[in-house]
Amino acid sequence: GESVGLHLPTLSVQEGDNSIINCAYSNSASDYFIWYKQESGKGPQFIIDIRSNMDKRQGQRVTVLLNKTVKHLSLQIAATQPGDSAVYFCAENSGYSTLTFGKGTMLLVSP
Amino acid sequence: DSGVTQTPKHLITATGQRVTLRCSPRSGDLSVYWYQQSLDQGLQFLIQYYNGEERAKGNILERFSAQQFPDLHSELNLSSLELGDSALYFCASSPWTGDAFFGQGTRLTVV
Numbered sequence: 001g002e003s004v005g006l007h008l009p010t011l012s013v014q015e016g017d018n019s020i021i022n023c024a025y026s027n028s029a030s031d032y033f034i035w036y037k038q039e040s041g042k043g044p045q046f047i048i049d050i051r052s053n054m055d056k057r058q059g060q061r062v063t064v065l066l067n068k069t070v071k072h073l074s075l076q077i078a079a080t081q082p083g084d085s086a087v088y089f090c091a092e093n094s095g096y097s098t099l100t101f102g103k104g105t106m107l108l109v110s111p
Numbered sequence: 112d113s114g115v116t117q118t119p120k121h122l123i124t125a126t127g128q129r130v131t132l133r134c135s136p137r138s139g140d141l142s143v144y145w146y147q148q149s150l151d152q153g154l155q156f157l158i159q160y161y162n163g164e165e166r167a168k169g170n171i172l173e174r175f176s177a178q179q180f181p182d183l184h185s186e187l188n189l190s191s192l193e194l195g196d197s198a199l200y201f202c203a204s205s206p207w208t209g210d211a212f213f214g215q216g217t218r219l220t221v222v
Contacts, residue, residue: 036213089154
């Protein structure tokens with residue numbers, strides 16, 4: 001069936017580097033996408049979202065890029081900090097259906 | 112703190128038993144989602160309620176059921192529990208059927 005998936009299960013970066021986490025989605029009807037961060041022992045935390053009528057959205061140190069042509073989503077984290085270490089999930093929503101999550105990418109930030 | 116409250120935080124029970132997980136959504140949120148998270152499956156959508164009515168169903172087993180009450184809190188009932196049901200169960204709420212804010216989860220261990 002339709003699914004959301006992540007290319008890289010683990011991403012290791014140095015503190016201060018920029019991080020890019022990628023996500024491919026397969027449902028072309030999806031019109032809303034969210035990135036979540038999940039720290040150990042906690043629930044997923046909303047980071048940033050983007051609608052399908054946009055191709056870029058910026059937050060504080062984070063940017064989400066959406067390429068509908070190739071059905072690709074990315075999360076860029078600027079000046080990555082140790083506190084950014086977590087599992088990151090992308091999720092898609094198509095109309096009234098609920099959010100479908102990918103399996104997640106673990107980001108490891110070393111000092 | 113997302114504003115979504117889940118109880119209990121931890122639950123240990125024996126196979127064949129039945130348990131009830133409880134979720135209080137954020138104030139004003141009409142939509143409640145339930146997700147199951149296990150190590151090898153990521154976040155799996157179980158079921159969604161909107162203002163007391165079932166809105167969407169995902170990979171929810173027949174042994175599992177849920178409901179949303181008039182005060183908008185929700186309960187997830189898991190019966191005839193099996194070892195494989197051990198997982199983190201998350202509740203999320205949303206003012207509409209789109210983004211979702213997650214609780215801290217209930218860790219269920221079936222022994």
